[in-house]
Amino acid sequence: MTERDGTAAERDGDGDRHRVELRWRGGGTETVRAAAAESVLEAAERADIGLPFGCRTGACATCTGRLLSGKIEHEREPRALKTDSLADGYVLLCIARPKTDCRIEVGTDVHSDLVTNPWK
Amino acid sequence: MSDTESSESGAHEHHEHHHDVEGPGYATPQAAIEEAERETVAYVPSLYVGTDVDAPDFLSVVDVNPDSDTYTEVIDRVEMPNKGDELHHFGWNACSSSCHVEGLERRHLVVPGQRSSRLHIIDTKDRENPEIVKVIEPEEVYEYDLSAPHTVHCIPDGEILISMLGNEDGDLPGGFLELNDDFEIEGRWDPPGEIEMNYDFWYQPRHNVMVSSEWAAPKTYYPGFDLEDVEAGKYGHKLHFWDWERGQLQQTVDLGEEGMIPLEVRFLHSPEAAHGYVGAALSSNIFHFYEREKEWFAEKVIDIEPREHEDWDMPVPGLITDLLVSMDDRYLFFSNWLHGDVRMYDVSDPSNPRLADQLWAGGLYGPRHPTGEDDRPVVAGPQMLQLSIDGERLYWTTSLFSTWDNQFYPEEGEKGSVMLKADVNPRKGTMTLDEDFLVDFGEMPNGPARAHEIRWPDGDCTSDVWQ
Secondary structure (H helix, E strand, C coil), X not given: CEEECCCHXXXXXXXXXEEEEEEECCCCEEEEEECCCCCHHHHHHXXXXXXXXXXXXXXXXXXXXXXXEEEEEECCCCCCCCHHHHHCCEEECCCEEECCCEEEEECHHHHCCCCCCCCC | CHHHHCCCCCCCCXXXXXXXXXXXXXXXXXXXXXXXXXXXXXEEEEECCCCCCCCCCEEEXXXXXXXXXXXXXXXXXXXXXXXXXCECCCEECCCHHHCCCCCCCCCEEEEEECCCCCEEEEECCCCCCXXXXXXXXHHHHHCCCCEEEEEEEECCCCCEEEEEEECCCCCCCCEEEEECCCCCEEEECCCCCCCCCCCCEEEEHHHCEEEECCCECHHHHCCCCCHHHHHCCCECCEEEEEECCCXXXXXXEECHXXXXXXXXXXXXXXXXXXXXXXXXXXXXXXXXXXXXCCEEEEEEXXXXXXXXXXXXXXXXXXXXXXXXXXXXXXXXXXEECCCCEEEEEECCCCCCCEEEEEEECCCCCCCCCCCCCCCCCCCCCCCCEEECCCCCEEEEECCCCHHHHHHHCCHHHHHCCEEEEEEEECCCCEEEECCCCCXXXXXXXXXXXXXXXXXXXXXXXXXXXXX
16 A cells, blocks of 8 residues: 555545546646546546556556555555555556545656666 | 588588478578578567557568668558557567478468567568457466567477566566467466576477576566666576477576576577577677587677776676577677677687677767768667578667666657668678668657567578478
């Protein structure tokens, strides 16, 4: 379970559907509503919003996002994230289910936080 | 080519192979050299995974016929039905190893998604306008507790073998998946658990051997390269030698510190040869492997020294990411993806490679505009190689793997890959960059794409095996 500070409204959500605000680093936001059994990626796809993804099983990290506020639950072990990345709020959107309203940083830039060039 | 005839590899001591029936491919490597026509189109997996382009990956058909009006252009794109695949390596349903199987054609490409574990079957009957005819969905693959398909080789009986790098969860162990000639999953080729890590493989039927190499668990290499993972022992350094007929592991050779991350493995093409090479990417060494009295050995024969770079804190390894052997078994070519050079070695004596020539294009030390200052820049180094069957034209692309590209050459995601070519003179042992040849994958309709492995319709130096 990953939790970030959020507003009261974000913590309460709206029944079992939650508002998920997707924010791109280059600017731009979109808001989607995710049903209880839906991952953030599925909710975005249903709204015709393209997010990066690969394996859809939490192994590859292509879909990495960063939770800015709210609470999500990974439906299975997020294998592609190291413990410290999880602690820093990184989430795998293909297996992340919102438990409250959330704000999440998305896009391919987020993934590049996870690994740096080891020779530089 | 008389000097190779006397070589230890016996490259041209072909056994007469009598065929009662007609099948795909060529009777011998020498027949391939003599009978194959010049390549006119190249198939190149092209991808958007790991970029902000919201579109599926595709297979490019590149015009490599210099007499054509569309020379060096992508003349057709076969879009995948889904996004997120990361097309990577691919292979034919049939090659010269199945030249005895009547009715079989070298016609279908098996194109896996490295991240999605989805397998696409593409019909190239119309070679300039291929089309997808079947898709095996990831769930069907996961049923065999396998994921992350990598190398595809046709095998002598008309079936297809695919190395799989992880289990259903992207963890270890990997294994091998077999497809039948109707492109249905036949099952696992190997007893599960014989090996932990998997990557590339190549077989040599007359020696009843298959050799496989090691990358890492998908969950280790998918997110990008981390030296801590190397220190934690999560990357491979072993070669595995298998009993080809039984599908059982017979011998494992540990290459040690100097053999970190052994990727592409290539046997010499002569079916009589019990010699091959593997490139260890991280330690940047080439190992020669060979059989002696039923035992396999591997010896380091080429060592690429790391180099200092003003913008980098530590000496940079060459990072040998691909190698291939010419069809006449005389030359070994390989790429140093980080340094930015392609090397050509004379391997007439397989255990003593001799540097024949070297050229630079892109990478950290090569020219950024190798084909002319007005041409678009090359933003990564030489990577996947392919050689014409006659050994006179060497082509390469520049993308390694989307996350690793983003780490080492972040510009590649913005500008896309290129495909370059060198003219090779096998008689003199030289390479010359063809400054008139540049395929720009930065100029694709949906945005810049990465480009990976290269294959010709009539077989090539990394897919044909002889029985």
